[in-house]
Amino acid sequence: MEKIIRKPPRNRRKMQSVTMTDVAELANVSPSTVSLFLRKPEAVSASASQTISRAIDKLNYVPNLMAGGLAAASSRAVSIIVPSVRNAFFAETVSAMQTALKKQRLQLILGHTEYDEHEEEELVRMALSWAPAAIVLTGLSHSPATRRLLANVAIPVIEIWELGGPQIDSAIGFHHDQVGIAAAEHLIQQGRRNLVFLGARMHQDRRAKQRCDGFLEAARNGGATARVVEHPDAASAEIGAMLLSDALRLYPDADGISCSNDHIALGALFACDRLKVAVPERLAVVGFGDLSFSAACNPPLTTIRPSGDLIGREAARLIEDHLNGEKPERQLTIDTRFTLQHRRSS
Amino acid sequence: MEKIIRKPPRNRRKMQSVTMTDVAELANVSPSTVSLFLRKPEAVSASASQTISRAIDKLNYVPNLMAGGLAAASSRAVSIIVPSVRNAFFAETVSAMQTALKKQRLQLILGHTEYDEHEEEELVRMALSWAPAAIVLTGLSHSPATRRLLANVAIPVIEIWELGGPQIDSAIGFHHDQVGIAAAEHLIQQGRRNLVFLGARMHQDRRAKQRCDGFLEAARNGGATARVVEHPDAASAEIGAMLLSDALRLYPDADGISCSNDHIALGALFACDRLKVAVPERLAVVGFGDLSFSAACNPPLTTIRPSGDLIGREAARLIEDHLNGEKPERQLTIDTRFTLQHRRSS
DNA sequence: GACAACAATAATAGCGCTACGATTCAAATG
DNA sequence: CATTTGAATCGTAGCGCTATTATTGTTGTC
Incomplete structure (x- = not known):
């Protein structure tokens, strides 16, 4: 009951060497004013602004966003x-x-x-x-x-x-299905009738799946045949090359290819080159993404450019x-x- | 002087609906124990752990890291x-x-x-x-x-x-200069003597510059000629293709190319394909990066793989x-x- | 010249949490 | 049985800042 004896203050680790209070002291204003200056400079007089600003520079003050965020609730x-x-x-x-x-x-x-x-x-x-x-x-x-x-x-x-x-x-x-639709319609418009979609990791990548589904439906609606050749791993040029070989083996009459993205398309183009399949004469290829290399490929890749x-x-x-x-x-x-x-x- | 009249408490916006105190109350322990449980679960008894854990789940408690960070000074x-x-x-x-x-x-x-x-x-x-x-x-x-x-x-x-x-x-x-050295030594080992470095944005990208400098020095030390063809913009396959054409025009005897990265190298390979320059017979190409497409190119790209x-x-x-x-x-x-x-x- | 209206600044009370020391209580020891 | 020990838990005092209200000084108005 008589614990009136003040214990010595605990020594808590301070986070910062220089706080807003330090700035306020040096600038001869209250901490509130410093805070206000930092948040709404226009509400502080020009003279105060200047002294505060100088004090901040001199002390190399860096505000503590965690304290600020805690107090401001955001x-x-x-x-x-x-x-x-x-x-x-x-x-x-x-x-x-x-x-x-x-x-x-x-x-x-x-x-x-x-x-x-x-x-x-x-x-x-x-x-x-x-x-x-x-x-x-x-x-x-x-x-x-x-x-x-x-x-x-x-x-x-x-x-x-x-x-x-x-x-x-x-x-x-x-809408990713619209991407697929656009690819299919484009190929059909180019006179292609035997279409194949090359997809990667579509069990995980919902959006690739949507593009594929949109493609298939639009292709069939347009009177073309449409098939899918896919691989469970993530998209890469290597997998694209494999998928293209598979596609041509499984569907030798294929004349239009849509790829789930430009990595796949790039690999497909490489594979076509190796297999001496003429692009676009024998096979048209459409990608998705318009990645950095897509315009520079041989031949330059037709692709759908999203606006990332x-x-x-x-x-x-x-x-x-x-x-x-x-x-x-x-x-x-x-x-x-x-x-x-x-x-x-x- | 007689402002003893307590004003009604201000209404400050609370950040969270459910705080550690709420959890503590529901679990019938003190906030300190909840805090301890969250930071050092092994220091809290099994029974307390369980009630606290249940209370957290029930209330869907999300700790406030800003408050925590502020208090813990990190x-x-x-x-x-x-x-x-x-x-x-x-x-x-x-x-x-x-x-x-x-x-x-x-x-x-x-x-x-x-x-x-x-x-x-x-x-x-x-x-x-x-x-x-x-x-x-x-x-x-x-x-x-x-x-x-x-x-x-x-x-x-x-x-x-x-x-x-x-x-x-x-x-x-x-060490990026060592990358350049490795590329030069490799090309020399392959019997190449007229080397060119294709670089992009080297005025900004210090590390690309270091690779270039290492390359040039090692090439010359190895008894080869070494030139640089560069472009101020960021690396891309398109620029790579341009740089390769430039290089062959400026230095028709070039037989070995080192690129500041694989984007450039990819473009260079495309350009070689278009120009009917045989790679590697007529021109050897080395890249940097081992990007996703590098192993799938035509021909597959020799490159230096950093360990990002x-x-x-x-x-x-x-x-x-x-x-x-x-x-x-x-x-x-x-x-x-x-x-x-x-x-x-x- | 009294008063309102306004601009500028200051004082105050937390925000939600953690570190630290203090306290409790059971088991272990002489 | 008094004492010591240790594990588990608790109470307290801020961390550095902002929002709000309160206070001051400075004009403008009739």
């Missing part, structure tokens, strides 16, 4: 979860988003699922523990637990690179708008479309 | 700054790091500089404001301000993808060790080496 982080950054498509989107978000002083927290829904769920949980300003997921397919986690968050949830299914909140992307960077920019814009309080309707859907690049391979 | 974030994630090399490292760090429940905060030192400086500043557990930079070349920012931080600073210069703290990578994923894994291991208190000597240097993949293009 952070300057945006979480983005993609299947893999090794994939050029997602790398492009991540890169574009990063560039756009940089202007808002928002940081990207990256996670990759490797096409595993359970992994995604864990990543979403980790992401939420940062109280991010927004969370970006790839695709519309998520585990029930993931949906539950995201059902009632107050921040924008943006699903990218896929449209055409039930969305959690906003979605930015395009536009997806990233639009996502960033949505987040920015939300941050500025312009709360747009939820369940927003933005179709970024795609374009067919007609080159010599078809 | 966060579960690792900041990685690369020139670009669009670049397959860095994407590979980022991906490998992410996979390794995931096991430690560490999150990657990504930044890209687009080869701009000033941008890097800003990114480092932003990174530091997250009080990350470690910070990873690309290369050894940084602005003085960046060095100053990082000079006295208590966390590991890891520079990746380059060795051979003054390092801030630890460095993981390889090993760099990422080693960086993660360093960070992990530091987190576990095993403070290794600073200024650690890890040479991850590279390997020459001899294929048919040389």
Whole structure:
């Protein structure tokens, strides 16, 4: 009952050597003013601004975003979860988003699922523990637990690179079945009637599957035959070459090939070269992605170009708008479309 | 003076609906125990563990990492700054790091500089404001301000993808000049004497420049002639094709080509195909990177394979060790080496 | 010249969590 | 049986910042 004896203060590890208080002292203002200056410079008088600014420079002050985020109940982080950054498509989107978000002083927290829904769920949980300003997921397919986690968050949830299914909140992307349809229609228009789709990892890559399905249906609707040759591993030129050989062996009358992406298409072109199959005379080849090499191939590859960077920019814009309080309707859907690049391979 | 009238409490926006205290209440323990359970489960009794675990599940509790980080004076974030994630090399490292760090429940905060030192400086500043557990930079070349920012931080600073210069703290990578040397020696060994290096963006990409310089020196030391043909833009197959045509026009006697990376080499191979230049008979081609298509080319590309994923894994291991208190000597240097993949293009 | 209106600044009370020391309680020891 | 030990748990005091209200000073108005 008489523990009035003040124990010596514990020594807690300090995180920072120089805090906002230090800046305030040097600038002869209150910490509040420094905080205000940092958040809304226009609300602070010119003279105060100058002294504070000088003090910050002199002390080399770096604000602690965790303290700030904790106090403000939201952070300057945006979480983005993609299947893999090794994939050029997602790398492009991540890169574009990063560039756009940089202007808002928002940081990207990256996670990759490797096409595993359970992994995604864990990543979403980790992401939420940062109280991010927004969370970006790839695709519309998520585990029930993931949906539950995201059902009632107050921040924008943006699903990218896929449209055409039930969305959690906003979605930015395009319809992959339409990509398949566009490829099929193009080949038919080029006079091809025996079409084959070369696919990789379609049991995991839902979007590749959608492109394939759209292709098959459109081909058949257009009066062409349509077959699929696939491989369980991830897309690569090597697998593309294998698939093309298989396709020509199984369907010697094939005259039009659509590939689940440009890596496959590149391998197919190499295989055609080796097998002395004339492209496009004997076989037309269409890819997807318009990757860096696609225009430089022999022959240059006809391909469908998605707008990976536009997806990233639009996502960033949505987040920015939300941050500025312009709360747009939820369940927003933005179709970024795609374009067919007609080159010599078809 | 008589402001003893307590004003009604302000209503601050709460960040979370369910906090650690809620979990503690439901589990009938103190918040401290919940915290302990989350950080060191083995220090909590089995029965308590179970009730807490159940309460967490029931409430769908997500810890607030910002509060945790603030209190613990360090966060579960690792900041990685690369020139670009669009670049397959860095994407590979980022991906490998992410996979390794995931096991430690560490999150990657990504930044890209687009080869701009000033941008890097800003990114480092932003990174530091997250009080990350470690910070990873690309290369050894940084602005003085960046060095100053990082000079006295208590966390590991890891520079990746380059060795051979003054390092801030630890460095993981390889010597790019040795890559150039290996390419030159290989071509000479194959009987080539008139060598050309095809380079892109070498005014910005220091490491490409180092490879080029190593190549030139080794070639000349080996009694070969060595020339450079370069382009200011970023590497791509298209530019590779242009550079090859230029090289053959300028140096018709060239019999060995080394490319600053496999994109360039791919374009070079395409150009050779179009120009009916026999590879390797008339012209040997060596790349750098061993990208996904390199083994599938016509002919398969001889290339030097850096270990991008090993760099990422080693960086993660360093960070992990530091987190576990095993403070290794600073200024650690890890040479991850590279390997020459001899294929048919040389 | 009294008062309102406004701009600029300051004081205060947390945000949710962790580190640290303190406390409790059971088992082990002399 | 008093004491020691150790494991398990708890209480407290911030971490560095922001949102909100409160306070000050400075104009403008009738």
